[in-house]
Amino acid sequence: xxxxxxxxxxxxxxxxxxxxxxxxxxxxxxxxxxxxxxxxxxxxxxxxxxxxxxxxxxxxxxxxxxxxxxxxxxxxxxxxxxxxxxxxxxxxxxxxxxxxxxxxxxxxxxxxxxxxxxxxxxxxxxxxxxxxxxxxxxxxxxxxxxxxxxxxxxxxxxxxxxxxxxxxxxxxxxxxxxxxxxxxxxxxxxxxxxxxxxxxxxxxxxxxxxxxxxxxxxxxxxxxxxxxxxxxxxxxxxxxxxxxxxxxxxxxxxxxxxxxxxxxxxxxxxxxxxxxxxxxxxxxxxxxxxxxxxxxxxxxxxxxxxxxxxxxxxxxxxxxxxxxxxxxxxxxxxxxxxxxxxxxxxxxxxxxxxxxxxxxxxxxxxxxxxxxxxxxxxxxxxxxxxxxxxxxxxxxxxxxxxxxxxxxxxxxxxxxxxxxxxxxxxxxxxxxxxxxxxxxxxxxxxxxxxxxxxxxxxxxxxxxxxxxxxxxxxxxxxxxxxxxxxxxxxxxxxx
Numbered sequence: 001x002x003x004x005x006x007x008x009x010x011x012x013x014x015x016x017x018x019x020x021x022x023x024x025x026x027x028x029x030x031x032x033x034x035x036x037x038x039x040x041x042x043x044x045x046x047x048x049x050x051x052x053x054x055x056x057x058x059x060x061x062x063x064x065x066x067x068x069x070x071x072x073x074x075x076x077x078x079x080x081x082x083x084x085x086x087x088x089x090x091x092x093x094x095x096x097x098x099x100x101x102x103x104x105x106x107x108x109x110x111x112x113x114x115x116x117x118x119x120x121x122x123x124x125x126x127x128x129x130x131x132x133x134x135x136x137x138x139x140x141x142x143x144x145x146x147x148x149x150x151x152x153x154x155x156x157x158x159x160x161x162x163x164x165x166x167x168x169x170x171x172x173x174x175x176x177x178x179x180x181x182x183x184x185x186x187x188x189x190x191x192x193x194x195x196x197x198x199x200x201x202x203x204x205x206x207x208x209x210x211x212x213x214x215x216x217x218x219x220x221x222x223x224x225x226x227x228x229x230x231x232x233x234x235x236x237x238x239x240x241x242x243x244x245x246x247x248x249x250x251x252x253x254x255x256x257x258x259x260x261x262x263x264x265x266x267x268x269x270x271x272x273x274x275x276x277x278x279x280x281x282x283x284x285x286x287x288x289x290x291x292x293x294x295x296x297x298x299x300x301x302x303x304x305x306x307x308x309x310x311x312x313x314x315x316x317x318x319x320x321x322x323x324x325x326x327x328x329x330x331x332x333x334x335x336x337x338x339x340x341x342x343x344x345x346x347x348x349x350x351x352x353x354x355x356x357x358x359x360x361x362x363x364x365x366x367x368x369x370x371x372x373x374x375x376x377x378x379x380x381x382x383x384x385x386x387x388x389x390x391x392x393x394x395x396x397x398x399x400x401x402x403x404x405x406x407x408x409x410x411x412x413x414x415x416x417x418x419x420x421x422x423x424x425x426x427x428x429x430x431x432x433x434x435x436x437x438x439x440x441x442x443x444x445x446x447x448x449x450x451x452x453x454x455x456x457x458x459x460x461x462x463x464x465x466x467x468x469x470x471x472x473x474x475x476x477x478x479x480x481x482x483x484x485x486x487x488x489x490x491x492x493x494x495x
Contacts, residue, residue, distance in 0.1 A: 022122065022224040022381055023355060024318040026217075026309060027114075029078075029228070030298055031071065031130055031235040032338070034328035035347050037295065039363075041449075044254040047247050047296050050303035054351050058320060059358045059398050064350035064368035065409035065426060066326040069338040072133035072143060073413075074325040074370065076101045079132065080111040081374030081389030083410065088477035090414040090421055092133065097157050098488035099132075099145035104480050112386050113148035114374055118226040121383050126216055128153030129160060129209040129230030136164045136232060137191060141490065153212045160232055163205050167195040167239060177281045182274045182336070192274075192336075193283075194290020196242035205240075206231045210301045214308030224381075225314065229305065233298045234328075236337070238290025240297040248292045253285045255331065257450050262333045265454040266342075267439045270416055275334040288330055319380055320353040323370060332450070339413065341424040341433050342451050343443070346411040354380050357398050364401035365428045367409040368394065408471050414479045421476055425468050430461075432468035442468075 036043035039055035040062055067077035068084045072092040077083055080101075084090050087105040102109050115125040127149050134142035139161040146156040153159065169190050172181055183189040201207055213229045233240060263272070278284050302322070309318060327345045329335040338345050350368060352358060357380065371391035378385045379393045396403045409426045418436035425432050431451070433441040442458070442465055443451040455461055483489060 021317060024225045024314045025118070025123075025227065025377060025381070026305070026314075026318050026320045027226065027228040028302070028305065028320070028322040029075070029129075029131055029230045030322065030324045030349070031230070031232050032326070032328050033234055033295065033298065033324035033349055034330075034344065035349065036292070037299070037349055040349060043256070043292070045248065045252055046292060048299040050299045050306065051349070053306060054302065054320070054322060054353075055363070056361050058322075058351040058353035058360055059401055060363040061350040061352070061366070061368045061394070061397070062363050063365045063409065063426065063428060064323070064348050064370065065346040065411050065424075066324075066348055067369055067371050067411060069326040069340060069345045069411065069413050071325050072101075075132050076108070076143070078323070078325075078370050078373055079114050080108055081114070081371055081386065081391055082108060082111060083369070083371050083390055084412045085410070085421070085423070085473050085476045086390060088480040090412055090479050093482050094138070094141055095482065095490045096143050096486075096488050097140055097490050099143060100483065100486045100488035101143055102145075103483040103486035103488070105477075107388070107477075111388055113145050114377070115226055115228060116145075116148035117374075117378070117383065117386060118381070119148070119150060121381075122223060123226045124150050124221055124223040125226040125228075126151045126153075127156070127228035127230070128212045128216075129206065130232050131159075131228050131230040134159055134161075136160055136235070136237075137188070143488075153209065159230070160209075163208055164232070164239075165197060165199050165204055166237075167197055177283075178277070180273070180277050182271075182277060191237045193236075194238035194287050194293070196245045196293075197239050198242065201241045201243075206233055206298060206301045210304050210308075213305060214312075217308055217312035217314050231298050231301055234291055234294030238287065238294045240294050244293035244297045244300075245289060247296055248289045250285055250289055253289045253292070255284060255288060258332050259452050262452060266333065266441060267415075267422075267433070267435050267437075269333070269335050269340045271336060271339070272334050274336045275331055278331065278336065284331055291328075291330055317355055319355070319377065320351070321373065321377065322349065322351045323373065324348040324350075339415075341411060341413055341422055341435075343426070343431055343445060343449070344451070346409075346424060346426075352376070352394065352398060354395075354398055357395065359399065359401055362401045364397055366397050366401070366403070366405040367407070367426050367428060368405075369407075369409045369411070408468065410473070412476070421479060423472055423476070425471055427468065430464050430468060432465060434469075434472065
C-alpha cells in the first residue's frame, strides 16, 4: 500500500514538474527576405523546401508586417517591443558602435532588450549574426547591445563583416555598363549587384553563423536557452556560392508582376533612378537571379538549423520563431530594396511553432505587426510583459488561427524631403497609406494583391477607408536625430 501511495505521489507531482519546464527559444532573423518563398507568394521557380518544411511545423502568419521598412528601426522595434510611432526611430541611422538607439529615442533609454528580458528570468541568452542593425561592409558600425547577452558570436559590435568574402570586382566601364549605378558609383557600388562566390561554402557567411548556432544547441546547460540567429542573406550584395545560381538559369528567371506606369496613382519613393539604371543596363533578370539564389542559400541554412535542432537535446521543447525585418522590391513599382509602405515592402515571412500550443501546418491572414513578437514570446514562456511593449500576444491565433485579431498591422516610415512620418495600416483584406505630405492610397489586396490600382477615390469604399483611418494612432512621435554626444556614436566629439 505504501509503495502504491508513493508511486501515486511521485506520478502526481512529477508530471507537473516536467510540463512546467520552460521552453527554449530558437529566434531566427533573416535580412531583406520578401514574400517570394513558396509558403507565401511562391515566385515562379522558387526553390525553398525548408521554408515549406517550417510551414508544416508552425503557424504561417501570411499577413505579417514590419514596424518600419528599414533594418535599424524594424530591428529596434522587435527587440524592444516599442513601435516607431512611439520611439520616433523611422529610418536607418549609421555611425554607431553599440546601442545608440537608447539615446536616439529618450523613450528607449531604459528599454529591456528581448534577450535581456529572458536572461532576467532564468534563461541563457546567446546571439550570433545580424540581430540589431549592421552591414557586411561597415566594420564596427552596429547597434547591438552587448550587455543584453550572456554570449555573442565574435564581436557583438562587428558581428558579420569578417564573415563575407567578395568576388573579383570588375568596373562597370569594363563590363560595358553605364555610369550611375546606385550606391554612389565606383567599385563600392557593386554591392548593388549579383555574382557567385567561389570559396568553399562552409568557410564564410551565414554558414558559419549556422554552425555556431548548432553548436550552441548542443552545449550542456542547466538553464533554458534563448538562441538568436541572424542570417544576412538575401541582403545585398547577392553573392552566394555558384550552386545556388545554378538553380536559376537566367533563361528561366521570371520578373515580378509589374505595371509600366504603376506610379501614376501612387506616391513616389524617390528611387526611380535605381530602376532606370537597372533597365537601361539590362540587369533586371540578372539581379532577380542573384536574389533568388540568395533566398535558396538562406533556405539551406534554415534547413541546417532545423536539422540541428531535431538532433539536439532541445528537440520537443523549443519555440521556433522566424521573421524578416521587412519586405523587399525587385523592381515592383519601379522600386529596389525597401524604404516604401506598400505590401511588397512591409509584408514579411513570419512563422511560429510553440510546442503544445500552436496548431501547426495552418496559415492565417490575421494582421500582425512584428512588435507582437515580444509579448507573444513572453506569454509562451510565462514571463511578464514589460510596460514599454505595445504589441499584442499572438497566442490566441496560435491556438486558433481563425481567431479574429482586432488590431490591424501598423507600419511607419519617414520619407526624404517630408517633415512628417507616413503611416500604413492593414487588416485582413485592405491596406490604407497616409503619407507625410498628405497623399493617400487604398488597396484591396483580395482582388489586387499587387496593389496596381489605388482605390482611394472609390465611393463604395468610404466606410472601409474611415474604419482604417480611425485605427491610425492619434499621436505620432516626430522623427529623432542622431545624438552626436552619445557614447555609442562613432564620430562623437570627445572633451
